Amino acid sequence: MIVVGLIFAGIAALVHLYIFYLESLAWESPQARAVFGTGSVEEARATRFLAYNQGFYNLFLAILAALGIIFVAVGHLGVGSALVFAGTGSMLAAALVLFVSSKPHRSAAVKQGLFPLLAVGALAIGLLV
Template identity: 45%
Template sequence: MLLVVQVLAALAGLLHVYIFVMESVRFADPKVHQGTFKTDPADLEAVKPWAYNQGWYNLFLAIGALLGAVLVRTEPAVGWTLVVSSCGSMLLAALVLVARDRSMASSALKQGLFPLLALVFAVTQL
């Protein structure tokens, strides 16, 4: 079961690296800001700094989940701390997203599913 936690935490981390790229690197692309994030082109310049900053938050969470997945076997205290705190933060962010706007349920499910599953399987290991 530990391998399942590692894989799920790594998948959560990789997804959040992708979100970082979308928010901080590719946000000006109309396919991203209009298609993915539903941002009106007229609002792009106002929203871009927020998206950029949010992307970095997601990258830092991704790094925590990925490092935790790697370290959980060799440095269990550090690895578990990183997995639980990173995946917990990812899951809570997804819940906040859907709590604020029910139309974001699909996005919240995409961003929160791997962290949720990682935490569920982690409970069986702790």
């Protein structure tokens, strides 16, 4: 079950890397505007600094999860698990905040939080068994 949790953590990290790309590197692109519902290029420009910063939060969470996977892979289960829990747990918490605070964004919150939830659950079960 630990391996399953790490696989889900890896997928969660990849999702958050993609979010980083959209928010920090491609915010004004048609793709990012479609994903985040930003109407015009002008609206995107007005919020670019917020998205840029938020994108880096997503990058750092992805790095935490990826480092945790690496540590587990090289035999440091305790450190690696703690890093995976920190990264994916924070991803999950952010998704829950979005879900509770914005009804129109609940679908996005589910997409953002599904793999972190599965990672946390599977890893916890794997460590307890």
